[in-house]
Every structure is written in structure tokens, then in C-alpha cells.
Amino acid sequence: MLTIGIRDNVVRLLYNLGWVEMMRPMRGIENFTYQFLSSISFTKDRSRSDNPNHRVSFWLLNINYEMSLEHFCSEMGFANAGFIHDSWNHDLKPEDNDPAAFWECITGLEQYNSRSNKASNIHNPVLRYLQRVMSCTI
């Protein structure tokens, strides 16, 4: 990133989402990873759109953690707020969010094809890098 001069812009955009700390390279720990992935359960509450009670549970070092999404956000230091793309609460969706227009803006392509190589259609190297980072993270 330093060589091609995109580091500052990458960090700035990650900062906008509060991701700077989370995206720092960290070592994976074998027992954390195996236990977490084999036990995680994320239950989405589809019954209520105004105040859904999403639940998460997982094990870490033989301790069972079970909590609401709100509690998990609090523990992680993130606000339990903001846009969720598949939320039934459409009030969360920004009014000026037009995915098709945005895709055309960053790629020059009129249509989004999920089967094509998405990253190499994005012109801006900062956005291409971030697309890859996010596709490997969330």
C-alpha cells in the first residue's frame, strides 16, 4: 500500500466504518479459531422489524458466551446501529443509496454480474483493495 500510495486513503475509508483496529493484522490462535467456528450460532430475529432481538452464541476457551447482538456490539466497541442490507426495517436504508448507480460509477459497467470477477472491474485501487479485504473478512 505504501509503494503505490494508497495507504492513507485505505485507512481513511476504514476509519469511516470504525474498522481500523479490527483490520490490523493479528495472529490466528488455533484453539480460539476451532472452538469459535465450531460453536458459533447467529440467530436472526425476523419476527420484528422495529427492534429485532438477534442472538449470538459461541464458545471461547471452554466458556459459553450467549448474548444479544446489542450486547455483542457493546463488547466489541461498536454501536448497535446503522444500515443492515437485509433488514426488514427500511428506515435504516439511506435514501440516496442506489447500488446500480454506484456500481456503474466505480466500474463503468451498467449491470452487476455476481458471477464475474467483481474486484477487477473496479477501477480505483483503493476500492479494489478494500473490496478484497472485506470479501475475506465479512
Add this chain to the structure above:
Amino acid sequence: MLWAMLYDCPVNICYYLLDYLAFLGTRSDGKGEIVVGGIITFIARKFGVGQEKGINRIDGNNRLDINTLVDMTFIKPHPPDNMTYELKLNVPPCLFILPNPPRTDTRVEENLLYFGVNQVQEGHGNDGDDEEEEGAHLHDDPVHHEQESGEHDNDRWACMQT
């Protein structure tokens, strides 16, 4: 998500993170390598589980190295020696100005070309299969490149256009 970053729009990060990790936890297709150990370490630390309590570190790449980028078709080796690399772009025209223009604007020829003098001279006529791509060659010796850049601009530009 890119849109939200650019327009400084808040998104519920934990929702997406948990959705993805839960998907990986139940994934059964066996395709590819899962690299989420670092994120789980981050979560464990937030819950007060220290790294010193971990038993074994997972060996492997936690960064995007050259081989990873080649596998992702981000870049591809440049013949004949495959020791230089081309940044792959599917869409030739530059439709908007890149950030940090002095270093990344593709209308500035110097920003597209990062390969050495020897590779330039050897590289003529070897780009026949690249009609749809503009190549940015990642040079392994930027200092040398800067010293030699002035007198070989035309050669390198011609090489890239072929």
C-alpha cells in the same frame, strides 16, 4: 459497504461480521482455505481472553502476498521471466480520478509502469495476450526505477500499449 465507506454512512458491523463467521462455521463445501483466525483473536481479546492463553498459533499467511494476489487474479506474472507483474484491469478507460493523484492517477504514465530497464528491453512483443488489460508492472527495485525513469519512458509506454 464500499458505498457506506465513501459516504460515511454507518453500518452495523457486528451484524455482518457474525453473519459471515456463522456462515463459515456451517460451511460444508470444503472449497478453499478459511483465513479468519485474526478476526477471532480480535473478538477473543475484546472478551478478555488473552492471546497468551492460546495454545498454538496458526501458521500461514495473514497478509496479501504476491502469490495470493496472483491466485485472486489481482495481478499476473509478466513474461518472459515472470518476475515482474501486471496489475489487471478489465476496463481500459480511466473514468474517474484516482485518490492521491500524484501516485495513482493512471493518466500519469509513470504511475502505470513499475518495471526495470532490462525487463522493458526484453518485454517488447510479449504482451500479445493482453488486449483487454492495461498492465501496471510491479517493480522490485523502486529506487533503481526512479533513477532510470526519464530516459526509458517512451519504451515502457510503447510496451504497455502493445
